[in-house]
Amino acid sequence: MGSRSQSRKKRTAQRRIESAKKGHRTSFSLHDWSKEFLYGMFEDYKKGLSDFHTFTTEFTSEDPRDSVVREIEYDEFIKLDMLTEPSLIRDIPQREGWSAIENWPKLLDPKTAKVHKFRNCKFKCGEDDDGHKIKIRLKYFSSYIEKNRDDSPLYIFDSTFDSDNVCKSILNDFKVPSLFRKDLFTLVSESRRPPYRWWLLGPERSGTTLHIDPLATAAWNTLIKGKKRWVLFPPETSKRVAKASAFRYKGEDDEASQYFMTMLRRLRRDAKKYPDKYPGLKIYEFTQYEGETVFVPNGWWHAVLNLTDTVGITQNFVSEQVGNFDAAWLKTRTGRKKMACKWYLQLEDKYPHLAKRAMELNRRDNFKMKYDPDSYREKEKQSRDRTSNGSSRDSKRARKEEDRKNADSP
Ligand SMILES: O=C(O)CCC(=O)C(=O)O
């Protein structure tokens, strides 16, 4: 390839990245992306981490009140029938034969990424101010991974990769780990169900800010390549403490890199100095290595920082095996009213004991569902009868119209 065409390609890559950055953080100039110089401090931050870690998975033992995430070997994992504590499980991809091990690491290296079948696939790497997706071709993103010095770089966080004919083969590269396979949200149609699986690929210093996963879902998160720093706080921890907002100084943002490198450390220092200010505080902080799967129970605060370039996959779910059915029902019946009705009807059919439990919870709280399952069932039956008698196209249109009228907000 001629050098002129190479430099044209470089310019295109740069333009695409710059436009993604401008759309994602509209208040930032391009210069602002590196104004905190976290790039220069990152190596020291990482070296500091290994000072107080002994185990292979680097559990923090700096503070005696720190809790330790349970480590589970694969042979033990497959014998479990329940898991409700935050845990780190080894070797699922190797033992369950994921081709991700072979395929995904190539996407982190621009040389192999630019000849990979995903090179022209567009993945979501941000959102604009109106909540629209910002997408980028993988070949451009891989050179950004290599070259960027941003404080908190863009991160590919994509839940709709299965809608593209080429990148939907990501689905063939992994299998939902055995214990997490019974996902009760699969009873709801894909279109009704909120996004639930994300393919994650990002440069070091990118990450996910502190949050609790939606609708009381639990999550598993498997790392194929690289290292990730995690922090988890139990559900009873106040948002103010977990966010370490008191330790956010002027001019700092609360992106994952800033949070881990400065705010979380200040919180730790303060908690050590003034333990009475933080009764019962527990901080679970650890490093996840490749091949390891983190299990996050429902309701736990968590944040993640990519210590190196990483690629992995995560999925959110509801199941009896992780004990989040009750909590998910409570959230869904208020947050996703129509989905709750449809979910209930499916539960009645496939897991009657859970439908019974949902009704018990409704009675306990004197909760009236916006879409009553009994009348919905009746309506569906009538519309089915109409379909078999009259024109199916007409009734389909009527159903669509009804759906539109009844549309609930997420
Ligand atoms: O690996 C990460 O960046 C964390 C992802 C996460 O917590 C989520 O998708 O809810």
Ligand SMILES: [Fe+2]
């Ligand atoms: Fe999460």
